[in-house]
Structures are given as C-alpha cells and as structure tokens.
Amino acid sequence: MSTSTSQFSQEKIRSICSEFAVYGDFLLAVPFGTGHINDTFQVTYDQGGVRLHYILQRINHVVFPHPDQVMENIDRVTTHLLNKIRSRGEETRKRTIRLLRTATDQPFVRDGNDDFWRMYIFVENARSYDVFATPEQAYRTARAFGEFQCDLVDLPGGRLHETIKDFHNTPKRIDALLSAIAENKVGRVAGVEREIEFVLNRRDEAERLLQLHAAGAIPERITHNDTKANNILIDDVSGEGVCVIDLDTVMPGLALYDFGDMVRSGTSSAEEDEVNLDLVEMRFDLFEALLKGFLSSADGFLTEVERECLPFSGKLITLETGIRFLTDHINGDVYFKTHRANHNLERCRNQFKLVESIERQLNQMNSLLR
Numbered sequence: 001m002s003t004s005t006s007q008f009s010q011e012k013i014r015s016i017c018s019e020f021a022v023y024g025d026f027l028l029a030v031p032f033g034t035g036h037i038n039d040t041f042q043v044t045y046d047q048g049g050v051r052l053h054y055i056l057q058r059i060n061h062v063v064f065p066h067p068d069q070v071m072e073n074i075d076r077v078t079t080h081l082l083n084k085i086r087s088r089g090e091e092t093r094k095r096t097i098r099l100l101r102t103a104t105d106q107p108f109v110r111d112g113n114d115d116f117w118r119m120y121i122f123v124e125n126a127r128s129y130d131v132f133a134t135p136e137q138a139y140r141t142a143r144a145f146g147e148f149q150c151d152l153v154d155l156p157g158g159r160l161h162e163t164i165k166d167f168h169n170t171p172k173r174i175d176a177l178l179s180a181i182a183e184n185k186v187g188r189v190a191g192v193e194r195e196i197e198f199v200l201n202r203r204d205e206a207e208r209l210l211q212l213h214a215a216g217a218i219p220e221r222i223t224h225n226d227t228k229a230n231n232i233l234i235d236d237v238s239g240e241g242v243c244v245i246d247l248d249t250v251m252p253g254l255a256l257y258d259f260g261d262m263v264r265s266g267t268s269s270a271e272e273d274e275v276n277l278d279l280v281e282m283r284f285d286l287f288e289a290l291l292k293g294f295l296s297s298a299d300g301f302l303t304e305v306e307r308e309c310l311p312f313s314g315k316l317i318t319l320e321t322g323i324r325f326l327t328d329h330i331n332g333d334v335y336f337k338t339h340r341a342n343h344n345l346e347r348c349r350n351q352f353k354l355v356e357s358i359e360r361q362l363n364q365m366n367s368l369l370r
C-alpha cells in the first residue's frame, strides 16, 4: 500500500531539507499538486527576509523500484536541457526543472527508511492544469513536449535506464489485468464484468504500435512517457508551456506514447475522475490544437508512419490508462493514490467513456491530419 503525503511531520521534512545546500531558514512545508505517484511538498525558506519556494519530493519506490536510476536519468536529462537552453541564449530560469544538490554533491537524499528525496527549484508564476480550458493551452503544451523530445535527441552518455519496464506495453498491461482477475485478491471482480468486456473487445488493437516498432516502421526515441496535462507548467503571464516536469519516466519509448497521453489527458472536457460521464467527451477543438502544437515542433523528426498513427495513439493510451486503473481497482488500490472508495474504478469508467468518444471521432481526427 502506498504511503500518504500527510504522514510526514514538519520535523522530518525539515531534517531532510537540511541535507540539501539551501541557504536561509526553513519555514514550512505543505503538500502540493494533484500527482498520483510521489509525495510532493512546497517548501518555504526565509532567505534574509525574502521568501523562497522549493519542491521537495519523496520518490514512490513501490512504483519506481530503482530510485537511484530514476535520479541518474533526471540528472542527465536536466543537465543536458540546461546546456541546450543556454546555448540558444534563452532564459534558463523557467525552461527546465533544476535539482538541488546535497553537501556531498548528490542530487538526492536517502533516509534511514530507504526513502529517496529530491529537491527542485520552484518555478514561480507558472502552474499546471488538470484540464485545459482553452485550445491555446493545449497548443502550447504539445509544442513544448515536442521541443522536449527534440532537445533530447542528442543526449550524450548511452541509453537511459528503463525506470519502469514495459511501461506503455499495452498487451502486457492487458496480461496484468488478466492476472489480477485470476487472483481476485480483494473480491472486486464481480462488479466490473462490463469493464473487463470493454477491454477484451479491443484486445486486437493493443499490439499495433509495438508491431510497427518491431517491423522497423517506428523508431525508439527518448520520450517523456507521462505527458498528462498537469505535467507541464504554463506561464501565468505569457501563456507559454514553459517547463516540462515529472521526469521520472523519461526513458526510451515511442513518440506516439507522448502524443497519445496528451490526447488522453488534454482533450477531455472533464477531470480524469469525473463521475458524471455525460460530461466526459473528447473535445475536437482541443485535439486540433494538440495536433498543431505537436507538429509545430516535432514534424521535422516524425516519420510518415508516426504521423499517421497520431490519432490512433490517443485512443490506445486512453484505453491503456483505463486498463491500469481497472487493474489497480481489482488489486485493491496499491499503485495510484486514491482519495475515496472506488476511486480507481471511477477513473477507469471515465477513461473508457473517453475511449468511446475518441472512437466516434477517429475518422474526423484522421481527416484533419491528412
């Protein structure tokens, strides 16, 4: 079972923070954001009368079995991004997250409970959105994620660690669902027959991107793999997608996973856990904005087959995410943070409603692309 952010006392957090090279006096830490995985705090320091913020995170080591490898990846990626941004003469303050280091020059602290903690400079005057309000936000986000992929094309130092194996392997996600059903650990299979049938009816399509990859038609790239709407910070003033965050899953992957997850989380008319499914639809205007935004930065490197699969990837990743929520519900809510009973099941039903909405609009999405 995952731990709760609220279980950590101010004293505990103060003591972790004291190991990082931060000047000034620790004032307080408050839980921050709506992420499903890590424990995130906004920490406030007083530095000579000026209040400064940082992000402190405990890495979820149930989800990430090798936090040291996660940190090695993030250190390499953020260093590379910083060099790129500097070489273009752009302002570095907001364009990438930046890790703080400890007195012994480590990018993380490992405490006595084997928990890994890291600290980032807090990006001010920008915020993340769970649901996009405007096509402009969708456009800026997709453009920024495309730029992110572009910037990582020449990352030196060999292949990144796979921080979660087979993360977007949809057939394996279906296998995991079938194992969960067979084990039925907490007796929840009765009650989700319709959702299981929904998945089995779409099983054939789950292999498509992996088959194209195996046939050499879609290359491996360095991808973000968790491009949900709230994993980018949008500037409060310029509206620009300034900073890609949540880099735990940056690893080898397919560009289509990133576009697909943007469609999943960035085109919905409602929150991911909205229970009134009448409110859940794929907004075509937001899809159009995502497509234009992504192509504005990624068209130069996408292959023809990758381009063709952009609309389909949205359907696939939405289905896959629904499968993951369903599996976690059946397993007793051990992976995603939940805040109420049946939360994962509600998220699953929401995602499957979105899949249906995407299916209805897929022809139109493909026409737009052409």
Ligand code: ADP
Binding pocket: 032, 033, 034, 035, 036, 037, 038, 039, 040, 055, 097, 098, 120, 121, 122, 123, 124, 127, 128, 230, 231, 233, 245, 246, 247
């Ligand atoms: P999780 O893996 O649990 O989703 P995230 O890394 O996405 O955690 O962080 C959770 C939230 O914290 C983000 O959605 C964002 O609002 C905020 N956040 C994370 N890093 C920063 C940062 N460097 N500056 C400002 N806000 C941040």
Ligand code: GN1
Binding pocket: 034, 035, 036, 037, 038, 063, 225, 226, 228, 231, 246, 248, 249, 272, 321
């Ligand atoms: C998790 O960490 P967060 O909240 O940004 C999950 C994603 C899911 C998403 C669904 C490491 O993302 O894969 O798509 O929830 N991250 C991990 O909201 O599993």
Ligand code: MG
Binding pocket: 035, 036, 230, 231, 246
């Ligand atoms: Mg996140």
